[in-house]
Amino acid sequence: MSDDQQQEQHGVEDSQAYEHYQKLKDQIQEANYQYYGLDQPQLTDAEYDALMKELLALEEVHPEWKTPDSPSQRVGGYIAKEFPKVRHAEPLLSLDNAFNAGDLREFDRRVRMVAPQAEYVVELKIDGLTVALTYEDGVLVRGATRGDGEVGEEITANVKTISAIPLRLRSLLSRFDVRGEGYMPKDSFARLNQEREEEGQSTFANPRNAAAGSLRQLDSKISAQRKLSYFAYQVLMPEGIKLASQTEILTFLKAQGFLVNPEFKLFGTIEDVIQCCEEMAEKRHQFSYDIDGLVIKVNNLTQQRELGFTAKSPRWAIAYKFPAEQVETVVQSIEVRVGRTGVLTPTANLTPVFVAGSTVSRATLHNIDNIRDKDIRMGDHVLLQKAGDVIPEVVRSLPEKRTGEEKIFKMPERCPECQSPVIREEGEAAHRCTSISCPAQQREQIIHFVSRDAMNIDGLGPAVIYQLLETKLINDASDLYSLNFEDLVKLERMGNKSAENLLQAIEASKERGLAPLIFALGIRHVGEKAGKILAQQFCNMEALKEAQLEDLQSIPDIGPTMAQSILQFFQQESTERFLQKLREAGVKMTAEESSHPQIFAGKSIVVTGSLEKWDRQEIESLIEAHGGKAASSVSKKTAFVVAGEKAGSKLAKAKELGIPVLSEEEFEELLNKGTEE
Incomplete structure (x- = not known):
């Protein structure tokens, strides 16, 4: 069901609130991508927390809006393609947040309903990134990032450069999984930024970003130079070892050679915990590393097991976030x-x-x-x-x-x-310039055109674009394809090698295909997903340009507002001039023809649960490559559901509607059978 159809279903009075809810979901999803995928967060922690809090409040008032793809239902995170994927032995779940004493007392109330005698361990919340370590026969064999909580990135060579991580345990344990926080001390951070500034490189915003960037270096020598550290705080219980509490875990980790943060404290009441939180908020800058809060855990492991987990977080722990300064x-x-x-x-x-x-x-x-x-x-x-x-x-x-x-x-x-x-159009908060030839808009449109999810022209950042515009070498993005070596080497900080690499990137972008090109055009309301849908529907730019309003509105997920925006965009004379210059430059304007048999053509398929062979993005790409649509929700139009481990509400709804349910193995058999035919 499209967003517009759902709005009609929820009624006119809720339509504005529902539209705002959808925008919140998109904002949070984009924030997750910037944070976990690029290590370039665009929101502060406080801004992100405020968005999530607002989303949760709306879902509480309107539970019918909440879908399994909501940011509230997932752990969050992205996996970089440069690193091998690692499936964690157990999911690395996120923690619920507390922002004040009231939130902590509510957490305590829920805990004591199950564990009346619970004690709490309070640990510093180090502002770094989670790193999972695996030891076999006492030797470190793998280090991995948290990733999306279930699948992370293998960064073993980089974690071995951290002196606080033992390469060999002090006890011979057949299998030993540790979790902790990789971080950059303040003095290392200051030194790194000073060196980067002296070399004319961009500086890191904070130690957390610097640590994340350092651990995801393809060259481990760079990681070694960054002087990172690590605090261990959790262990998946190895065979033959019996530990009864979190404090025993910390003591055991220290005995195995790990660096354990010494600032943890044990309390019997939540009021003592609250007092500790208030005191630590005042002392937060006294440490040689950044902290952004405290983690409160039920100490007794038996009580932890009794309290259990929600879909995304343990019920026995909570993160207290310091108030924004x-x-x-x-x-x-x-x-x-x-x-x-x-x-x-x-x-x-x-x-x-x-x-x-x-x-x-x-x-x-x-x-x-x-x-x-x-x-x-x-x-x-x-x-x-x-x-x-x-x-x-x-x-x-x-x-x-x-x-x-x-x-x-x-x-x-x-x-x-x-x-x-x-x-200022009615119903909008924004004021807009009415000129389509506004130089500021053109500048920002070019920056969007060359971005990674659009034409992906590496090396063409804002500074270079500003120079190209100022020197009149380009007027719009289509002029990029007319640039030559002599043009580029005249620019500041553009050496011969950089100019050659940029020309190669511009040339390679011609083969990006229709979907990225549609997104690159910057049509209002048309995002990356809509670009893929339009490319699949029309197959070439000419067909899309000639589409009528009713043609566009008949496409699932293309609502009236987006359809009208697309129509208006292609009616402008400037659009046709722009596209003609791209054609003359040899930019590809057709969709990739799939080499796979279209065995799922016209079928809507839903994937749910944890899979072994593929991650979610891979199996959805397979479905689309074979002609199907990877849908996010189950309906009467769903052809079948692929269900892995821990499948939840989608599986239940499929059974309720009588929709066929396939295991991962059955889906693979169907795929192989179709390919052979």
Whole structure:
């Protein structure tokens, strides 16, 4: 069922809330990708937590909206293609979060319903990344990242460079699985950033990002230079060893040669835990490493087993997140930036202030409604927070400190880049520039066009694009295919080798195919998934260009708003000129013809549960390559369901509707049979 059909089902009064809910899901999914897949988070921890909290609140009010693909139902994370995949012996689940004393007392209430005499171990929450270690016959044989919780990346060569990780245990144990936190000490972080700055390289935002980037280096020599460390905190119980509590686990790990954080404490009541949390929030900067909270665990392992797990987290543990640090500063001015789709985004220029590890002088204010709701004026004293050292946020103004000289901000009536009229469409928070030839939009559109999921032109970053535009070497993205070696070597910091590599990347992008190209065009409301759907439906750009509104609206997952946007895009003369230049350059505008027999053509197939042979992305790609649609929910139109271990609500619904259910082995047999025929 499409989003628009679901909105109709939920009723007009809920349609706006439902649309907001869908946007929340997309925001969180994108944040997960940036955080786990790229090690380049675009949201602070506080912003991410706020989005997740809002999502959970909406799902509580509207449980019928919650689907298995909701961020609330998954552990989260992505797996890089450069590293071999490792399936963890047991899933590495995430923890539920507590943000205040009330959350901790509610956690305690749930625990004591099952374990009235529970004691709690409080451990520092190290701001790094989870690393799972496997020992066989006492020797380290594998190190892996958390990945998506079930499948991670093997980084054995890199973890062996960490001196805090023993290469051999002090006891001969046949199989021994350890979990802990890889991190970068503050002094190592400072030294690394200083070296990178001296070499003209970009610096890391915080030690966590630096640690993640270091452990995912393809060259372990680089990892060794970064001086990482590791705290062990969990073990999957080896044969012949009986441990009764978390404190015994920590003592045992230390005895085996692991570095165990010494700051853990044992408490008998939640009130003592709360007091500890408050005290540690004040001491958080006294350590030689970053911490962003505390982890509270039921100490007794028998009680842990009795409490059990939810689908994504243990019921016997919770993470207390420190409140975001807030500092006071002054809004010196507010300027407006124009984005790829013409949206005008107001940004505050601030009196520079140090917060959460770095100096901040700018913060996005998002839109005029946000400015009005928080009553932010130019010249105002404001509170600023930045929990993740990435995107600063103005929390609120301090009107009691006003002098009367503050000025109310108004959105410009004309675009600051091209002086075209600015409009605000009904029902939208954003103001937009009305000109399709706005230089700011063109600049941002080119940045989008060359991005990884679009035309994937490696080496063509914003700085190079700015130079190409300023020197009039290009006017839009289609001009990239006319660049030559002599053009590029004239640019700043563009050597001969870099120019050759960039030309090769531009040439290779011509073969990306129809789906990435559709996404690269930057059609409003058309994302990567919609690009794939449109490519599969129309097979070539000419057919898509000639499509009528009813043709587009008849496609599942293409709603009226997206269909109208596609139609308007291809009706513009500038679009045809742009596409013609791409054709002349030899850019491929047809969908890849599948070499696989289309045995699932026209069939909607749902995959659920944990699989052994494939990960979720691989099996869904197989389904699509053989003509089928990998659907996210079960309905009467579902052809069959592929169910692995721990299949839940999707399997139950399939049985309820009488939909055929295949095991992983049966699906493989069906696939092989179709291929042979």
